[in-house]
Amino acid sequence: MSHRLPSTKELHAFVITAEELNFTSAAQRLNLTQGAVSRQILALEQRLEISLFQRHARGLYLTEKGAEFLPLIETALNQIQRAVEKISHDKHTIRLKAPSCITSWLLPKLMQFQQTHPDIDVELTSSINHKVNFSTEHFDAAIGYGELDKLPKLDHQLSSELLFEEKLTPMCSPSLFTEITPLALEKLTHITWLHATPGKSDWKLWLKQLSKNLHRPEINSMRVKQNQHFATLDLSINAAVQGFGMAIGDVTLAKTELEMGRLTTPYPLEVSSGKGYFLMRPKSSINPSLERLINELLHRHQ
Missing domain, CATH: 1.10.10.10 (Winged helix-like DNA-binding domain superfamily/Winged helix DNA-binding domain)
Incomplete structure (x- = not known):
């Protein structure tokens, strides 16, 4: 050889x-x-x-x-x-990769971080996928999405911190909410359901839990007349904001839209999906600026 x-x-x-x-x-x-x-x-x-x-x-x-x-x-x-x-790398620059669906939650925090740390630049790259390979992609850190008990254990070379747990509930434009009440579940079948997962898993998860809570097994098999599918969660939520239907959204990611009144949650039930968003980085990376950002995100996760 x-x-x-x-x-x-x-x-x-x-x-x-x-x-x-x-x-x-x-x-x-x-x-x-x-x-x-x-x-x-x-x-x-x-x-x-x-x-x-x-x-x-x-x-x-x-x-x-x-x-x-x-x-x-x-x-x-x-x-x-x-x-x-x-x-050679300037440690005052942080290269961060994040899925596009989390940008509405992430951007305000990055802007606040840069105001309090003007000497640190954060280069954000948005992606439609939740994967990263630090050996082939030159990022200091990345935000990933996965099961709470599995993602931190996927790679012993990575360090991961839970940013927040995913909690799902139906949400829609207030203009659509005037057509339904929390007690009129049957009216849901006359509203377009917006999906960010091909298997409609988010809706199925929420209906299953609602059926169990109300002791009404027929809810678990509820089907809608019209469905609309999207490639990403942020697209389905944007469609909900514009009044095109009702989406199952994460309450943390949709917090700004809910506080501004652009979205409302007609039903009080929030369901944990067993998944969450994590900030991951190689254990071999030593970057004091990144540590500051991680602390900021963890302390401002609410």
Whole structure:
């Protein structure tokens, strides 16, 4: 085996390709041609004298050696990135990734933080997904969403802090609320339900708990005449604000809209989904400015 080390470009291409298991998708993320990515992977395999992927008509699969190699390289790339940051990165800048649905809750807190800490800049990147890979994405921290008892344990290299637990309840424009009362549950079937999950899981969860509380099993099977689906929670809530229907929303994320009277909650029942929003960061990262931001967010979560 050659003792010449692979280039970081080859290793980075390997990590991204392993995540996508598709040369075309990996090429799009790397801003390269499919052929260029394929050649980088082939060069890496030749240098290591092992096969990292099984190539099939339907896509790629990691070999046993490839699966063993992946976490080692992710760790190595992460350590290189942190080493570079330790020497050259301005610790007064925080690069934060967050899902778009949380921006209404997050932005006021970031503005307050920057007013009290004018020497610290926060670069916020919004995304429609809740995932982050610190070995391939250059962020100091990220906000993730997941089950309360699982997300903090997903990766022993990450440190995570619970920002708030998700609590769900129906919400709509006050103009729509005039058409219903908390006691007239049957009228719900004549209102468009707005969904941010493909399986309508949020509505099902709330109806199940309401059925149990009221001892009315028929509520659990309640179905609506018209449904509207959205890709993200913030889109469904925005549609509710505009009076297009009723959404199941998180009371913390919708706090500003509720306080301004743009949304109202017709029913008092709030249901815990068992999930929450977490602020995650690599344990290897030492950033005093980030610690200040974390303390600010945790103390201002209400």
